[in-house]
Amino acid sequence: xxxxxxxxxxxxxxxxxxxxxxxxxxxxxxxxxxxxxxxxxxxxxxxxxxxxxxxxxxxxxxxxxxxxxxxxxxxxxxxxxxxxxxxxxxxxxxxxxxxxxxxxxxxxxxxxxxxxxxxxxxxxxxxxxxxxxxxxxxxxxxxxxxxxxxxxxxxxxxxxxxxxxxxxxxxxxxxxxxxxxxxxxxxxxxxxxxxxxxxx
Amino acid sequence: xxxxxxxxxxxxxxxxxxxxxxxxxxxxxxxxxxxxxxxxxxxxxxxxxxxxxxxxxxxxxxxxxxxxxxxxxxxxxxxxxxxxxxxxxxxxxxxxxxxxxxxxxxxxxxxxxxxxxxxxxxxxxxxxxxxxxxxxxxxxxxxxxxxxxxxxxxxxxxxxxxxxxxxxxxxxxxxxxxxxxxxxxxxxxxxxxxxxxxxx
Numbered sequence: 001x002x003x004x005x006x007x008x009x010x011x012x013x014x015x016x017x018x019x020x021x022x023x024x025x026x027x028x029x030x031x032x033x034x035x036x037x038x039x040x041x042x043x044x045x046x047x048x049x050x051x052x053x054x055x056x057x058x059x060x061x062x063x064x065x066x067x068x069x070x071x072x073x074x075x076x077x078x079x080x081x082x083x084x085x086x087x088x089x090x091x092x093x094x095x096x097x098x099x100x101x102x103x104x105x106x107x108x109x110x111x112x113x114x115x116x117x118x119x120x121x122x123x124x125x126x127x128x129x130x131x132x133x134x135x136x137x138x139x140x141x142x143x144x145x146x147x148x149x150x151x152x153x154x155x156x157x158x159x160x161x162x163x164x165x166x167x168x169x170x171x172x173x174x175x176x177x178x179x180x181x182x183x184x185x186x187x188x189x190x191x192x193x194x195x196x197x198x199x200x
Numbered sequence: 201x202x203x204x205x206x207x208x209x210x211x212x213x214x215x216x217x218x219x220x221x222x223x224x225x226x227x228x229x230x231x232x233x234x235x236x237x238x239x240x241x242x243x244x245x246x247x248x249x250x251x252x253x254x255x256x257x258x259x260x261x262x263x264x265x266x267x268x269x270x271x272x273x274x275x276x277x278x279x280x281x282x283x284x285x286x287x288x289x290x291x292x293x294x295x296x297x298x299x300x301x302x303x304x305x306x307x308x309x310x311x312x313x314x315x316x317x318x319x320x321x322x323x324x325x326x327x328x329x330x331x332x333x334x335x336x337x338x339x340x341x342x343x344x345x346x347x348x349x350x351x352x353x354x355x356x357x358x359x360x361x362x363x364x365x366x367x368x369x370x371x372x373x374x375x376x377x378x379x380x381x382x383x384x385x386x387x388x389x390x391x392x393x394x395x396x397x398x399x400x
Contacts, residue, residue, distance in 0.1 A: 011374075121384075126374050171373050174211075174326050179379035184321075185397065193393065197385065 003121035003198040004029075004102035007110040011171075012154040013132030013147075015182045015190075016125035020106045022191045027198065030103035032094075039093050046086065056107050056161055087165055111175060112166040121198050124176040125190065131183035203321035203398040204229075204302035207310040211371075212354040213332030213347075215382045215390075216325035220306045222391045227398065230303035232294075239293045246286065254286060256307050256361055287365055311375060312366040321398050324376040325390065331383035 006023060010016020017033060024031035034048075041048045080088070094113050097103060098120075111122040127135075133147035143150065162170035173179050178197060180190045206223060210216020217233060224231035234248075241248045280288070294313050297303060298320075311322040327335075333347035343350065362370035373379050378397060380390045 124373050124379075169369075169372075172369075173324050173371050173373040173376065173379035174381075176373065176379065177381040177384045179324075179373035179376065181374075181377040184377045185400075189397075189400065197389075200385075200389065 002200060003119055005098050005114060005117065005120040006104045006123060006194065006198055007114060007120060008104060008106050008123045008125060008194075009111055009170075009176065010107065010125040011127060011132060011151075012158075013136040013151055014125045014127040015135065015187050017106055019125055019182065019187055019190045019194070020104050022187075023194050023198070024104040026191070026195060027102075027104075030097075030101050031106075032097060032103055033106040036090070036093060036097070036105065036108065039097075040086070040089050043093070044086065044089050046082075056109075056158055109162060109165055112162075112168065115175075121178065121194070122176045123194055124171065124173070124179040125182050126171065126179065127181060127183040202400060203319055205298050205314060205317065205320040206304045206323060206394065206398055207314060207320060208304060208306050208323045208325060208394075209311055209370075209376065210307065210325040211327060211332060211351075212358070213336040213351055214325045214327040215335065215387050217306055219325055219382065219387055219390045219394070220304050222387075223394050223398070224304040226391070226395055227302075227304075230297075230301050231306075232297060232303055233306040236290070236293060236297070236305065236308065239297075240286070240289050243293070244286065244289050246282075254283060256309075256358055309362060309365055312362075312368065315375075321378065321394070322376045323394055324371065324373070324379040325382050326371065326379065327381060327383040 006020075008016055008020035008023075010020070020033070021031055034052075037048050037052055040046070090108055091113050094105060094108065094110050097105070098114060098117070111120075111124075114120045115122070129148060129151060132151055136150065137147050145153075159170040162168065168175055178194065180193065182190050185193075206220075208216055208220035208223075210220070220233070221231055234252075237248050237252055240246070290308055291313050294305060294308065294310050297305070298314060298317075311320075311324075314320045315322070329348060329351060332351055336350065337347050345353075359370040362368065368375055378394065380393065382390050385393075
């Protein structure tokens with residue numbers, strides 16, 4: 001396989017995780033999503049919940065302060081904020097993983113962190129708002145907030161996080177090798193196309 | 201074929217036109233690029249050169265004034281600038297073409313103009329700066345300007361033009377069904393992937 005590392009960035013509700021997982025399973029390679037969070041949790045002492053919440057989302061100031069006081073994490077590590085410290089540890093974890101084994105990595109700016117490697121295929125999965133709203137209600141159920149508002153909030157946080165650490169625009173096609181509209185193309189076809197390119 | 205219309209937006213020097221032309225030839229459907237310009241030229245009285253120069257590029261004020269005085273085009277048509285008038289005619293030409301026959305259309309915001317149709321596959325082709333610089337020098341030769349500067353200028357003009365008429369960001373993956381890095385994936389593979397999706 002010429003592309004032994006596949007990164008999958010995805011809009012919330014686009015089916016990107018489902019696609020990433022299926023690609024890893026069919027290629028018989030490792031899959032890092034929650035697994036990456038666990039790895040970072042072990043190194044930092046942050047709780048998995050905290051990393052899941054803050055590892056991809058630029059937190060509002062109040063949420064951030066609240067979270068760091070709750071878990072008792074020091075606010076500054078060697079001059080860094082807890083948020084920036086989390087980035088450094090996540091980045092190192094990703095660089096370590098890709099040396100170890102072929103894998104699929106979901107989110108966490110892995111596309112940017114690995115952009116100079118020749119053995120990486122960077123994929124972005126998106127879908128129209130209506131399709132994503134329908135999907136998150138089906139998978140995660142209703143909540144107090146309208147699904148469209150939940151999506152907009154997640155999109156906005158991921159975009160801010162990506163900009164903060166990479167200086168790039170989240171969702172800009174030029175940052176990826178392959179971008180797919182999962183609603184138009186279909187989940188199964190997306191999986192097949194990624195596998196085909198990885199094997200090329 | 202479930203997607204009878206394929207729009208191809210492309211970064212200058214990415215090989216997008218070559219890809220679009222090959223897709224049309226192999227599918228045996230019409231190809232609109234210069235052909236669209238000719239159609240618009242007939243309707244407007246603008247010269248083909250003027251349309252080619254201004255149909256996709258937001259002109260600087262001075263270039264614009266110069267061009268419109270050269271060809272003697274009226275500056276205002278029914279309250280519209282020549283630039284906006286060109287857009288309206290181009291838009292109508294595209295809407296007319298897609299009613300007539302299956303086809304591949306290159307550039308001219310066709311993705312946006314046709315975005316609400318179910319029979320359209322919107323594709324965006326891009327490539328890293330170095331690969332594009334090498335390609336334009338190979339295909340079009342050297343010029344006074346450095347190839348990187350020629351590319352940056354074209355990119356910037358296309359982005360301004362797209363923003364002006366669509367309100368969207370040019371190159372944002374979410375505006376397309378399929379985005380491909382032609383350098384990483386290869387021209388031939390891009391052609392195959394587009395054909396496969398169009399036939400799906």
